[in-house]
Amino acid sequence: MQLGIRLHDVNAALPAGDQTLEARARKAREEGFSCVHLALSKCIKGVSFDNAALTEGLAAYVRRVFHKQELDVAVLGCYLNLAHPDPAQVKAFQSRYFGSLRVAALAGIGMVGTETGAPNAAYKLDANTHSREALRTFMWNLEPVLEMAEKYGVMMAIEPVRNHIVYNVDRALQVIEGMESPNLRIIFDPVNLLAADNVDRRDAVLDEAMDKLCDHIAMVHLKDYVRTENGLVSVAAGTGEMDYTAILRFLKARKPFIQATLENTSNDNAVQARELIERLYASV
Secondary structure (H helix, E strand, C coil), X not given: CEEEEEHHHCCCCCCHHHCCHHHHHHHHHHCCCCEEEECHHHHCCCCCCCHHHCCHHHHHHHHHHHHHCXXXXXXXXXXXXCCXXXXXXXXXXXXXXXXXXXXXXXXXXXXXXXXXXXXXXCCCCCCCCCCHHHHHHHHHHHHHHHHHHHHHCCEEEECCCCCCCCCCHHHHHHHHHHHCCCCEEEEECHHHHCCCCCHHHHHHHHHHHHHHHHHHEEEEEECEEEEECCEEEEECCCCCCCCCHHXXXXXXXXXXXXXXXXXXXXXXXXXXXXXXXXXXXXXX
């Protein structure tokens, strides 16, 4: 397993105006990580990163920054709502995905990652989010994005999330089987498959995911959770209730060189979280 971090969780210990992409990348490497999850708009301030900004020059800059630090970009994040009810907005989002795939291809990034949205402008769980109609809308709008991914030779990875359209293993398999694209992959985030209504069955939920999605999992997000009166809240690995034993055993046996990035860390606990996961991985 190659352990990394979500780069916008890295505060480069500099004043806010100096938290450049270079400084964040350098800090991630100093903290012992080998790869990152990169969301450009969250790591480079003052730039919209609409399709016009997703240029060949940007790709060259990104490639140069991470090559200098000997870091891989495990995934380029582009988390936009492909089930948005406004067709004009969907078209704009698709253009952003096209641009992200272009930048990824030119920068040597193998994967663009996304979640699967909700059928409303607020991008929030509602009564229709888990409906068949919402799934059809998402898949219809994903199709041209996958076609572009195939042209650029970049993987397009979707992340199942309990509060989104693709909310469980069976939904994920429906998308994979329905789209029939060799470039469609899965980002496995165990905590994102959990919510108040199934967390008491955590082990069974995650065992099913690892079993049924095994061949399609291209990357992993690692974090923890705590229960609150408003549901589960994501926290850094090792600071909540999560048991990583089965997950790490699965990764070691079936995905030995997979890239896994920590989420919801801070400067105060990122190294501690990395060391915890490394110790557990070595012991399973």
